[in-house]
Amino acid sequence: MSKLINLISMGAGEVAPEDIKAYQQIGGFEALKKAMSMSPAQIVEEVKAAKLLGRGGAAFPLGIKWEHLLHIEGEPKYIVCNADEGEPGTFKDRFVLRQVPLRLFEGIAIAGYVFNSPKAYIYLRGEYRDLKEKLLSIIDKAKSAGFLGKNILGSNYSLEIEIISGAGAYICGENSALLNSTEGKVGRPRIKPPHLAEVGLFQMPTLVNNVESLAAIPEILLLGGQRYLELGHPDSGGSKLISLAGHCLQRGIYEIPLGRLTLRDIIFDPELGGGIADGKKLKFFHLGGQSGAIGHPDQLDTVYSYTDLRAAGLSVGSGAVVVMDESVSILEYLKAVNEFFIHESCGKCVPCREGNRQIHKILDRLLIPGAATRTDLATLRRLIDTMTAASFCGLGQTAAVAISTAWKHFKSEFEANVVDGPEHYKLAVG
Amino acid sequence: MQKISGDNFISEIVQKHNNDPQQLTSILHDVQEASGQNYVAEPWARQIAELLQTPISHVYEVLTFYSMFSTEPKGKVLIEICNSAPCRFNRSHELLAWCKEELGIGVGEITPDGEFGIAYTSCVGACDVSPSLKIGEDVYGNLNRSKLTQLINSFRENRPELREPLICQN
Numbered sequence A: 001m002s003k004l005i006n007l008i009s010m011g012a013g014e015v016a017p018e019d020i021k022a023y024q025q026i027g028g029f030e031a032l033k034k035a036m037s038m039s040p041a042q043i044v045e046e047v048k049a050a051k052l053l054g055r056g057g058a059a060f061p062l063g064i065k066w067e068h069l070l071h072i073e074g075e076p077k078y079i080v081c082n083a084d085e086g087e088p089g090t091f092k093d094r095f096v097l098r099q100v101p102l103r104l105f106e107g108i109a110i111a112g113y114v115f116n117s118p119k120a121y122i123y124l125r126g127e128y129r130d131l132k133e134k135l136l137s138i139i140d141k142a143k144s145a146g147f148l149g150k151n152i153l154g155s156n157y158s159l160e161i162e163i164i165s166g167a168g169a170y171i172c173g174e175n176s177a178l179l180n181s182t183e184g185k186v187g188r189p190r191i192k193p194p195h196l197a198e199v200g201l202f203q204m205p206t207l208v209n210n211v212e213s214l215a216a217i218p219e220i221l222l223l224g225g226q227r228y229l230e231l232g233h234p235d236s237g238g239s240k241l242i243s244l245a246g247h248c249l250q251r252g253i254y255e256i257p258l259g260r261l262t263l264r265d266i267i268f269d270p271e272l273g274g275g276i277a278d279g280k281k282l283k284f285f286h287l288g289g290q291s292g293a294i295g296h297p298d299q300l301d302t303v304y305s306y307t308d309l310r311a312a313g314l315s316v317g318s319g320a321v322v323v324m325d326e327s328v329s330i331l332e333y334l335k336a337v338n339e340f341f342i343h344e345s346c347g348k349c350v351p352c353r354e355g356n357r358q359i360h361k362i363l364d365r366l367l368i369p370g371a372a373t374r375t376d377l378a379t380l381r382r383l384i385d386t387m388t389a390a391s392f393c394g395l396g397q398t399a400a401v402a403i404s405t406a407w408k409h410f411k412s413e414f415e416a417n418v419v420d421g422p423e424h425y426k427l428a429v430g
Numbered sequence B: 001m002q003k004i005s006g007d008n009f010i011s012e013i014v015q016k017h018n019n020d021p022q023q024l025t026s027i028l029h030d031v032q033e034a035s036g037q038n039y040v041a042e043p044w045a046r047q048i049a050e051l052l053q054t055p056i057s058h059v060y061e062v063l064t065f066y067s068m069f070s071t072e073p074k075g076k077v078l079i080e081i082c083n084s085a086p087c088r089f090n091r092s093h094e095l096l097a098w099c100k101e102e103l104g105i106g107v108g109e110i111t112p113d114g115e116f117g118i119a120y121t122s123c124v125g126a127c128d129v130s131p132s133l134k135i136g137e138d139v140y141g142n143l144n145r146s147k148l149t150q151l152i153n154s155f156r157e158n159r160p161e162l163r164e165p166l167i168c169q170n
């Protein structure tokens, strides 16, 4: 029996992405029809029952977010689909956009109907601009077929979808920065509260959801929330798209049921990763994106679910699984992660803007025999704690997760070059 | 260096986007593409600001915030090599070394004829075919030495059909 499941990926590679008839033949737009025979509150109940957790990385329950927005006063309410996918090692939204865009549009239409939204925006990362024209032409086709645009399925409900291009800024994936960028402003995060559900795009109530989250909605309605839940883990229903990258043999996108497979299955099973390339050994894996935790081979028997991973100090995050073999230096790897955050820090707050740079200096010293002292380690610990606690947004708050988790697993390699040296750094940092 | 396609190319692009300030990033993308050198020069930024009736400081704020935009020429064919961890530990340095051999320039440099430039980029979402690089809107993965030569030659000889099979379709 296959270890994989195809809820979101159903039809991928078989049905041409723009072929509306073929999509209908595999059940496409049935969920939209069903939704439009239900009340918004009933739909929200199904999404709640499914226990779908946000697939963009923060894992917030969609049902609760939707219910909250449903009860907020104010018109119009906007839908914003987060297609900024900036986490290195993650390419599952690209898979949805390329292979099954109609399922995403159907999910957006259902969300639009729930909130009576006149307009939905897809914020498409700049690096995926090659998809924009294609997606626009598919939207046009779906409009002509009556599934989007004016009077959807002959009803009074109409929805326009617009695509906004990003331009290479990871921070724009953060939901409030995303809205600023969608408004044509610079993509720096906003202070919260107010909650985006209340004061969102153009100051109006707004729903921000990830591509994969929205693409999961049609199947939830077709199966019913309860059945969707049963296909996954009792705490988090359904499936997750995994982006498998790095040193495993079969890199790619895999849709797996939550709570059924272990990390070992994902990396080593012949149907999934197929093991490590070039006959090398697994050294570590990095889950959920650059902002996620680093895992040790000892943790391979952890079940892949939000609950089990959290208990093991790991996380699902974006669904990235980056596999690294024994040839990789953990410090060099962490330096690459840290350089990513230095590059992507928006510069708005000091702990993140400056903290990441100072961490870089210490990582550099840790790589040179005798260059780092015990004091450096203490400073590193303090920098990590300060940045995590005091940063303005999720970027700075999570930028050091990889470092602190790897430090635990690879203490001896991490501290190999450290000497009991002079204490002048203590003076320098106060 | 390629000459810009006429004096009013800026207003054409802005009009294509309905003079909509919300479309500023799309406008800047298009201007950069039309520039032939992957950048937005100051006079163009001024013209965009006027047409959108928005302060020039706002256009510059956006222009300098996003890493895909540049205020300096970057070369007609800008080769952006992915430098994020999954590629960096999967031979992205080889891609860079081969590009250097082919073009005689390094990261952040432009060939004397202005034809090619090399830059680093963060993950382009093609980690399944890494090491990856991006030229214009297209991503190329699973490259080896001879495919890279083929790719560069396709631009040198202006033969897009040579590179089409190399474009990542995942």
Ligand SMILES: Cc1cc2nc3c(=O)[nH]c(=O)nc-3n(C[C@H](O)[C@H](O)[C@H](O)COP(=O)(O)O)c2cc1C
Pocket (backbone or CB within 6 Å): A053, A054, A055, A056, A057, A058, A059, A060, A082, A083, A084, A085, A086, A087, A170, A171, A172, A173, A174, A175, A176, A208, A209, A210, A211, A213, A214, A393, A394, A395
């Ligand atoms: C620095 C940062 C980057 C983020 N990048 C993304 C992203 O690329 N895509 C995404 O869907 N969510 C991203 N998020 C999470 C969003 O803020 C938000 O939680 C998400 O879009 C909500 O949708 P979901 O509940 O469907 O996941 C990011 C968050 C932070 C702090």
Ligand code: SF4
Pocket (backbone or CB within 6 Å): A171, A189, A344, A345, A346, A347, A348, A349, A350, A352, A353, A391, A392, A393, A394, A395, A396, A397
């Ligand atoms: S934590 Fe980093 S990305 Fe977030 S606001 Fe502060 S500087 Fe900007």
Ligand code: FES
Pocket (backbone or CB within 6 Å): A088, A089, A090, B082, B083, B084, B085, B086, B087, B088, B122, B123, B124, B125, B126, B127, B130, B131, B132
């Ligand atoms: S890390 Fe290079 S394409 Fe993702």
